[in-house]
Amino acid sequence: MTTRRSDATRAAILAAARERFAADGFERATIRSIAADARIDPSMVMRYYGNKEGLFAAAAEFDLRLPDMAEVTPGQAGSVLVGHFLQRWEGDDTLLALLRAAVTQEGPAERIRAIFAGQLGPLAARLAPDPAQAPVRAGLVATQMLGFALCRYVLRLPPVAGLERDEAVAWLGPTVQRYLTGDLRALPRS
Amino acid sequence: MTTRRSDATRAAILAAARERFAADGFERATIRSIAADARIDPSMVMRYYGNKEGLFAAAAEFDLRLPDMAEVTPGQAGSVLVGHFLQRWEGDDTLLALLRAAVTQEGPAERIRAIFAGQLGPLAARLAPDPAQAPVRAGLVATQMLGFALCRYVLRLPPVAGLERDEAVAWLGPTVQRYLTGDLRALPRS
DNA sequence: GTCTATAATTCGATAGAC
């Protein structure tokens, strides 16, 4: 029994949940509104996912799908990564839902920590001059990428929200590159 | 009548509000809990601030107190600014309250936009090679500083939360420096 | 100024018919 008759309904619920959680955050997104969007009864949500936290957990499964850096020139890793992040962020509501929820809920915060440590960490470990620095380097990349997403998609700071994608890559790429592979003592030319 | 007998009470309410909003976010921080912390009756909060939004607005007044960069070598602006931000963030709950609330409330989001545009923008205008680029440069600085605060104080990503202040300045300083004064085409050495 | 009492909503969650 790999497929159930209710799979379509469950998928509709998750899609609506991702949209609502992304747009409103965890508290303000209500089970009632999610059910209305999915055109099903609110009690179905409880039946399938137990409670609101269970629904969020199911809706917030996420894979960064980081590109294989084997075919990328080491010096281009920063730009490639920034471009990938922007694409990943704009094509899917999940990261936005996760970010909005993580600010007030411990569960989603832990999920974000797991995603960045578990998926970005290994990439940093392969690129960093000293593998022992990988966690810090991955963390620094997270500060810049999450900060950019925060300002662009959540706070909508006009100058940041208005950047074209290639402008964003041009500005953030070197930053991420330095966090991944740069020497702490090698300061950029002013 | 520049002072009122109720000023002490009002100040106690605002201090408690900042703590609760910073720790719990806008929705989960309740007027009841804030009043309990301030050891006054919940109805006093309504009397003084009208409603929950009015209370938040009063509690979230904030001045970045950016240092006068006149006495700083232009090349040190990034590090000085990063150090100042960290200090400002750790000594006051207001920015944390503002960030947590801004993720789900439009009012606080607008407040953050105003703070960064109105206070960081002018500084960027004086330091940027081309004043026309000042808004974008200030916005980029915001992405890095807010992203760092998000990862360190809200999400508590271990590698970021564990950084010493001077380590943070050493990593972020050059990034902010480049956003403020760097040439887009001058990439840092890898 | 301060407090009690309560109105008015809203929401998560449950019980149970069909």
Next chain:
DNA sequence: GTCTATCGAATTATAGAC
């Protein structure tokens, strides 16, 4: 599987006594 009805809890906000 689907829906109705509703419970129980929590919250903002108001009215009014003292």
